[in-house]
Amino acid sequence: MSHRMALETRALTRSFRPRRSPERTALDGIDLALPTGGIHGLLGPNGAGKTTLCRIVSTVLLPSSGTALVLGRDVVDQAQQVRRSLAVVFGGERGLYTRISARDNLLFWGAMVGLGRRASALRADAALEAVGLADRARDRVEAFSRGMQQRLRLARGLIGDAEVLLLDEPTVGMDPVSAHGFRDLVRQLRDEGRTVLLTTHDMAEAQAVCDTLTFLDHGRIIAAGTPRSITEAVRTVRVTVADAAPEHRPLLQARGFETRDDGTATRSAVRGEVADHVRALTDAGMVQVSVVAPTVEDAYLSLIGERRTGP
Amino acid sequence: MSPRVAAIAFVGGALLQLRQMGRTPDWFLAWCTTPLTTLALVALLMHAGRPDLAPAAVLAPVLMGMWSESLYVGGEVISVDRRAGRMDALLAAPAPFAAQHLGRMAMVSASSLALVPLAWVPGSLLLGRAVPVAHPALFAAALLLTAFAMCGMATLMSCVFVLARSARTVQNALSYPFFVLGGVLVPVSLLPAWVELPSSLFFLSWSGDLLRDALSATDVEAAGWRLAALAGLALGCWAIGCAALARTLRVARRTGEVGHA
Numbered sequence: 007m008s009h010r011m012a013l014e015t016r017a018l019t020r021s022f023r024p025r026r027s028p029e030r031t032a033l034d035g036i037d038l039a040l041p042t043g044g045i046h047g048l049l050g051p052n053g054a055g056k057t058t059l060c061r062i063v064s065t066v067l068l069p070s071s072g073t074a075l076v077l078g079r080d081v082v083d084q085a086q087q088v089r090r091s092l093a094v095v096f097g098g099e100r101g102l103y104t105r106i107s108a109r110d111n112l113l114f115w116g117a118m119v120g121l122g123r124r125a126s127a128l129r130a131d132a133a134l135e136a137v138g139l140a141d142r143a144r145d146r147v148e149a150f151s152r153g154m155q156q157r158l159r160l161a162r163g164l165i166g167d168a169e170v171l172l173l174d175e176p177t178v179g180m181d182p183v184s185a186h187g188f189r190d191l192v193r194q195l196r197d198e199g200r201t202v203l204l205t206t207h208d209m210a211e212a213q214a215v216c217d218t219l220t221f222l223d224h225g226r227i228i229a230a231g232t233p234r235s236i237t238e239a240v241r242t243v244r245v246t247v248a249d250a251a252p253e254h255r256p257l258l259q260a261r262g263f264e265t266r267d268d269g270t271a272t273r274s275a276v277r278g279e280v281a282d283h284v285r286a287l288t289d290a291g292m293v294q295v296s297v298v299a300p301t302v303e304d305a306y307l308s309l310i311g312e313r314r315t316g317p
Numbered sequence: 318m319s320p321r322v323a324a325i326a327f328v329g330g331a332l333l334q335l336r337q338m339g340r341t342p343d344w345f346l347a348w349c350t351t352p353l354t355t356l357a358l359v360a361l362l363m364h365a366g367r368p369d370l371a372p373a374a375v376l377a378p379v380l381m382g383m384w385s386e387s388l389y390v391g392g393e394v395i396s397v398d399r400r401a402g403r404m405d406a407l408l409a410a411p412a413p414f415a416a417q418h419l420g421r422m423a424m425v426s427a428s429s430l431a432l433v434p435l436a437w438v439p440g441s442l443l444l445g446r447a448v449p450v451a452h453p454a455l456f457a458a459a460l461l462l463t464a465f466a467m468c469g470m471a472t473l474m475s476c477v478f479v480l481a482r483s484a485r486t487v488q489n490a491l492s493y494p495f496f497v498l499g500g501v502l503v504p505v506s507l508l509p510a511w512v513e514l515p516s517s518l519f520f521l522s523w524s525g526d527l528l529r530d531a532l533s534a535t536d537v538e539a540a541g542w543r544l545a546a547l548a549g550l551a552l553g554c555w556a557i558g559c560a561a562l563a564r565t566l567r568v569a570r571r572t573g574e575v576g577h578a
Contacts, residue, residue, distance in 0.1 A: 022572075022573060058573075061405065061573065064405065064409040065408070065409055065570075066405045066408045066409050066569075066570065067570060067573050068570050068571055086411065089409060089410060089411040090411045092409070094405065094406055094409045096402060096405070096406065100401070100402025100403065100405075100406075101401075101402055101403050101405075101406045102401075102403075103333065103337060103401075103403070104401075105337055105340040105341060106333075106336045106337055106340060110333075110336050113329070113332070114329050114330075114332070114333040114417075115406075115410070116329070117325050117326055117328065117329020117330070117332075117412065117417070118326055118329060118407070118410035118411070118412045118417060119410060119411050119412065120319075120321075120322040120325055120326075120411055120412055121325070122325060123328075126329075146340070162406075166411065
């Protein structure tokens with residue numbers, strides 16, 4: 007296996023056997039190869055296996071079978087080296103000591119990456135500066151907004167100067183402005199040469215920041231590629247009409263459009279049918295007809311939706 | 318893992334616990350109850366015309382408080398971290414989890430030494446004279462070894478509480494039976510004979526006897542051997558605590574859980 011890969015898994019499988027319940031397979035033979043550098047998104051519905059993958063990669067959980075390498079080091083046999091090269095940043099309300107200050111949190115996590123007191127203090131101050139919390143360094147974390155707490159979690163991830171950052175749903179619960187600022191920080195980290203593995207449910211976020219995407223469902227990879235290649239693979243596009251008059255409704259409904267009282271109508275159409283729809287609508291007198299290229303969300307819905315509803 | 322990194326994590330854990338304690342007043346419950354318990358016990362003995370037993374009445378709340386701190390503060394560290402979603406980050410960190418955990422337990426035990434003056438001062442005030450400490454060196458050594466053993470016990474308890482489905486019930490059940498077994502309130506020699514064997518395997522009984530003797534003006538018999546026995550039991554507590562912790566972490570990595578959610 008190449009050591010240029012930030013994360014490489016081969017036939018990675020993890021099963022759980024809850025008490026008095028049948029065995030459940032969370033990861034089912036995952037083969038993954040994510041290169042160093044860039045932001046790599048892991049997407050999938052709840053229960054797809056994203057968090058299990060993150061926990062195995064971060065050495066917290068043992069795989070049932072298969073291998074996982076971080077920068078060429080095995081997460082089971084070389085767990086200690088993996089821990090030094092990887093930092094985990096959780097979203098939500100996890101991972102911080104809220105009754106103490108932001109700086110004291112970082113001093114502790116500095117100790118947990120093996121930094122002495124002086125080095126820890128220097129790195130803590132630098133990390134707080136990097137995430138824009140230097141002026142709140144001595145405030146208790148419990149007084150922070152969710153966005154500030156998330157920036158502090160990122161600072162915690164930065165304190166060990168890890169080459170690989172694993173961000174597990176980092177913007178969950180954040181307001182749009184905070185989430186936007188957080189994504190800028192993540193891009194900065196990529197520009198500094200770090201590798202970022204990002205799990206998220208936010209498709210707009212994935213499209214905005216990720217260089218590669220991997221879709222997981224039922225513990226398996228169902229699609230992988232760049233956002234462009236993923237969206238290009240979507241067979242349908244969205245056709246919308248903004249000036250549908252009441253007399254246009256029969257035609258629109260006959261062609262499978264969803265019509266609304268505000269004069270708009272929309273439908274998904276396979277690429278080969280688009281020209282025919284557009285021609286028919288414009289011939290009928292509608293002029294505000296547009297074709298919207300598929301987004302990552304469309305790709306997600308197409309991939310996951312197909313699997314949920316069946317062929 | 319280098320000893321230096323482990324030492325840094327140990328100190329980091331101790332400082333984290335200290336900083337958290339400064340912001341968590343409810344962790345200092347024993348600091349409030351110990352003076353009051355001391356006053357009650359000393360007053361009881363004075364009323365009964367036995368002021369000579371006052372040193373024992375001062376000592377008992379100290380040991381009870383130290384035990385409670387270990388049980389309720391130290392013992393809950395892993396459970397609280399798990400509830401707050403910090404366990405994964407701690408387990409994924411380069412420094413050994415056990416080092417920071419033991420640092421935190423050590424700080425809990427060290428802070429509980431403050432219970433000595435908190436019992437001694439009100440006890441002396443009520444008695445109208447300073448409660449004498451006839452053998453201060455022995456007293457200090459026995460106290461430090463007791464704190465050391467409490468640290469190991471807290472580590473063990475923190476694992477037990479993570480695995481137990483009803484941790485609070487277990488916590489409550491581990492107080493007074495152990496005070497009796499440890500001869501904290503009543504010397505073991507005054508209890509039924511069958512209690513002596515299990516009691517002799519429990520570090521608190523050696524602590525209580527040694528500390529009581531250290532307060533007494535009479536010569537202390539076999540102080541060195543008894544200290545060695547206490548040290549041995551304290552080391553045993555640490556060994557069992559560390560083994561339990563290692564097993565808990567192994568199970569956590571294998572099953573994906575650190576006990577019941």
